[in-house]
Amino acid sequence: MKLLTHNMLTSKAIKQVNTGYPLLIEARDVKVSEVEFNPEFIAKIIPKVDWDCLRRAAEQLGHLDKIPASVPDTYENQQEFLKQAHHVLLEIELINGDLVCPESNRKFPVTDGIPN
Amino acid sequence: MKKTDRKLHKKQVKALNIVKKDYLINSCEEATRNLLVCNAGLMTGTSREDLLQALEKYGKVENIIMMPRKSYSFVVMNCVEDSKRVMEELNGNMFLDSNAPIFFLFIDQVPEIEDPWGTATPPGLQVLPDFVSAEEENCLLGIFSAMFENEEGSGGDLKNRRVKHFGFEFDYSTNNIDANKPISSRIPDKCHDLMERMVSMGLIPHVGDQLTANLYSPGQGIPPHTDSHSCCTDWLCSLSLGSSILMELKDPQEEICPVWLPSRSLLVLREEARYCWKHGITPRHSDIIPSCLTGKRDAEQPRGNELTLHKRETRLSLTFRKSLKGECECKFRNFCDRKRSTVLDDLSESLTLNAATVESRMVHQVYEEIAAHFSETRHKPWPRVVDFVMSLPYGGVLLDVGCGNGKYLGVRDGLVEIGSDFSHNLLKIVRDRGFQGVRSDMLYLGFKDGIACGIICIAVLHHLSTPDRRIFAIQEMTRVLEKGGRLLIYVWAKDQKKEEMSSYLKQNKKNFKSKSAPESSLQLGEFGLPVHKNRTDFQYQDLLVPWKLKSSDVSVEEKTFNRYYHVFQEGELEDLISAAGNLIVTESYYDQGNWCCVCKKM
Numbered sequence: 001m002k003l004l005t006h007n008m009l010t011s012k013a014i015k016q017v018n019t020g021y022p023l024l025i026e027a028r029d030v031k032v033s034e035v036e037f038n039p040e041f042i043a044k045i046i047p048k049v050d051w052d053c054l055r056r057a058a059e060q061l062g063h064l065d066k067i068p069a070s071v072p073d074t075y076e077n078q079q080e081f082l083k084q085a086h087h088v089l090l091e092i093e094l095i096n097g098d099l100v101c102p103e104s105n106r107k108f109p110v111t112d113g114i115p116n
Numbered sequence: 117m118k119k120t121d122r123k124l125h126k127k128q129v130k131a132l133n134i135v136k137k138d139y140l141i142n143s144c145e146e147a148t149r150n151l152l153v154c155n156a157g158l159m160t161g162t163s164r165e166d167l168l169q170a171l172e173k174y175g176k177v178e179n180i181i182m183m184p185r186k187s188y189s190f191v192v193m194n195c196v197e198d199s200k201r202v203m204e205e206l207n208g209n210m211f212l213d214s215n216a217p218i219f220f221l222f223i224d225q226v227p228e229i230e231d232p233w234g235t236a237t238p239p240g241l242q243v244l245p246d247f248v249s250a251e252e253e254n255c256l257l258g259i260f261s262a263m264f265e266n267e268e269g270s271g272g273d274l275k276n277r278r279v280k281h282f283g284f285e286f287d288y289s290t291n292n293i294d295a296n297k298p299i300s301s302r303i304p305d306k307c308h309d310l311m312e313r314m315v316s317m318g319l320i321p322h323v324g325d326q327l328t329a330n331l332y333s334p335g336q337g338i339p340p341h342t343d344s345h346s347c348c349t350d351w352l353c354s355l356s357l358g359s360s361i362l363m364e365l366k367d368p369q370e371e372i373c374p375v376w377l378p379s380r381s382l383l384v385l386r387e388e389a390r391y392c393w394k395h396g397i398t399p400r401h402s403d404i405i406p407s408c409l410t411g412k413r414d415a416e417q418p419r420g421n422e423l424t425l426h427k428r429e430t431r432l433s434l435t436f437r438k439s440l441k442g443e444c445e446c447k448f449r450n451f452c453d454r455k456r457s458t459v460l461d462d463l464s465e466s467l468t469l470n471a472a473t474v475e476s477r478m479v480h481q482v483y484e485e486i487a488a489h490f491s492e493t494r495h496k497p498w499p500r501v502v503d504f505v506m507s508l509p510y511g512g513v514l515l516d517v518g519c520g521n522g523k524y525l526g527v528r529d530g531l532v533e534i535g536s537d538f539s540h541n542l543l544k545i546v547r548d549r550g551f552q553g554v555r556s557d558m559l560y561l562g563f564k565d566g567i568a569c570g571i572i573c574i575a576v577l578h579h580l581s582t583p584d585r586r587i588f589a590i591q592e593m594t595r596v597l598e599k600g601g602r603l604l605i606y607v608w609a610k611d612q613k614k615e616e617m618s619s620y621l622k623q624n625k626k627n628f629k630s631k632s633a634p635e636s637s638l639q640l641g642e643f644g645l646p647v648h649k650n651r652t653d654f655q656y657q658d659l660l661v662p663w664k665l666k667s668s669d670v671s672v673e674e675k676t677f678n679r680y681y682h683v684f685q686e687g688e689l690e691d692l693i694s695a696a697g698n699l700i701v702t703e704s705y706y707d708q709g710n711w712c713c714v715c716k717k718m
Binding site for chain 2: 001002004005008009010011012013021040041043044045048108112113114115116
């Protein structure tokens with residue numbers, strides 16, 4: 001499960017949960033791989049990303065150092081920033097662990113990269 | 117050992133291991149009196165009598181032990197010589213109408229089995245011994261033999277037994293009663309009293325109005341049958357007078373359950389025993405039973421498990437029924453003979469009540485089992501779906517709800533693609549192909565509001581079993597769409613002939629004949645749903661479609677799984693979408709046997 005995917009997941013479906021976002025991560029196995037960098041693509045998807053959620057997720061996976069604190073105004077042109085964003089969004093993957101609902105504390109296992 | 121002997125030996129070892137899972141026994145190199153018989157058991161439809169008949173040619177059989185749901189038996193021969201002879205003559209041969217060769221093994225001991233005669237009975241069956249006293253028995257025998265002598269009461273000599281009907285006639289060719297045609301012969305008063313007794317004992321809810329008296333001479337029997345559902349209510353009672361006898365019950369899988377009916381006992385059949393199992397009496401002159409059943413005990417064998425021969429004498433059975441006016445209302449729809457329209461009327465109610473269970477058993481579990489094979493047959497993306505995906509904006513998020521093996525992921529660049537499905541096994545295939553997969557229920561999508569610019573839901577919505585659930589799923593997908601985002605839904609069409617012929621129907625050459633095929637007989641499957649005959653026109657909207665699972669391992673048996681589908685009428689999908697709200701349909705078409713809609717979130 002890439003952090004880009006995690007950014008879109010919620011446990012709102014559970015009864016008595018209002019927001020269910022962001023889901024906390026309890027990581028066991030994390031994998032870092034190489035994915036082809038496409039700056040235009042990253043620039044397009046940045047607006048859809050909840051940056052706070054991404055930061056917290058990166059921190060829980062032990063990769064906080066790789067991610068900038070916030071999105072700069074002219075991010076589309078800043079290669080360094082885009083590269084870092086690319087790395088965090090697409091190259092760090094949670095293979096085994098749990099996602100935890102922030103309200104109900106219910107756990108959703110991630111097995112072999114697939115969140116349940 | 118010769119090559120054939122080695123093969124035989126291998127099979128014997130395999131068979132032994134199956135048994136060892138259940139019982140602590142060991143095979144012996146040297147001959148013993150105890151034999152394990154493989155591929156012959158109650159589950160293969162073999163009866164004790166069959167086995168005895170086959171074996172006694174070679175020696176004296178002391179005991180036969182058969183357990184329900186097992187395809188093997190234990191036999192104890194009287195002496196080692198006899199046992200050796202059985203082994204020599206029968207090991208590895210086909211006999212007893214078997215499909216596979218029968219193997220024998222010498223074993224050290226026969227296990228202690230609490231109920232060696234497997235007298236566990238089907239649900240709804242009861243035998244009440246001493247229901248009538250010896251005096252009453254004599255009295256009844258007197259009344260009825262007089263009638264048989266004088267030919268009172270209707271009914272004549274059938275090939276086998278002599279039969280008389282009272283109240284209504286029970287027709288043995290249809291196993292049915294015509295409740296509109298009572299006959300003149302009245303049920304004798306003494307029998308009425310018996311029925312009152314049954315009611316007072318709580319065995320039946322009310323007295324019956326039909327009686328059949330059957331007179332069996334030794335050697336006569338009655339073929340296995342189930343009284344048709346519409347002939348009488350949910351109970352059948354049969355009083356055995358004169359000789360005791362062994363009756364055989366057969367379950368839908370043809371497994372045999374022997375039931376000993378001592379004279380003066382009352383047999384009560386209700387529920388499964390009445391509606392789903394067959395009952396019959398094999399024409400024989402004697403029955404082989406453990407002596408304990410006859411009430412005799414041998415000083416040497418206090419448990420009474422040793423076999424004894426019980427000779428049959430003349431037996432009179434009095435079977436009581438209450439005739440049924442109107443349709444059967446049993447819960448065993450698979451076995452019922454009620455009219456088709458009634459079956460379907462009840463179906464929508466049944467689906468509403470059981471929706472989640474139907475989907476769990478007939479969709480979720482099935483796809484988990486067939487995942488690998490299913491994926492192999494799903495590799496060509498449909499062009500018009502690809503067109504939709506290509507039309508999505510660069511950098512947008514595409515969610516494939518019910519992605520299966522991820523056939524539509526990776527079709528183009530420049531999209532954030534996520535596949536969502538309920539099946540673990542299919543998602544593994546998605547992940548192995550390098551895509552992001554999330555396990556989610558389409559009724560409760562685990563995604564944030566408004567993140568997707570495009571959602572595809574291809575051949576998935578038709579697995580939901582009620583209109584409400586389908587609408588709910590559409591609403592969930594609408595929630596996840598961003599404003600202005602687009603949704604493509606494909607569902608299987610009931611009418612498969614819209615374009616010249618869908619590829620589905622093309623696969624069956626029979627469909628090319630201009631004359632339409634006669635309506636095939638209705639077959640009911642799980643939950644009372646009609647089972648569809650593959651590659652023919654759909655006859656119902658809610659049905660089960662078989663999937664023949666082919667395994668790459670040739671030795672694995674081909675298994676068939678039924679999948680639940682609701683196939684759509686023209687315009688039905690548009691109705692669901694407008695009921696869901698917040699979506700407008702921008703395009704509507706028929707493609708490859710599916711009804712398709714493109715919609716936009718307002």
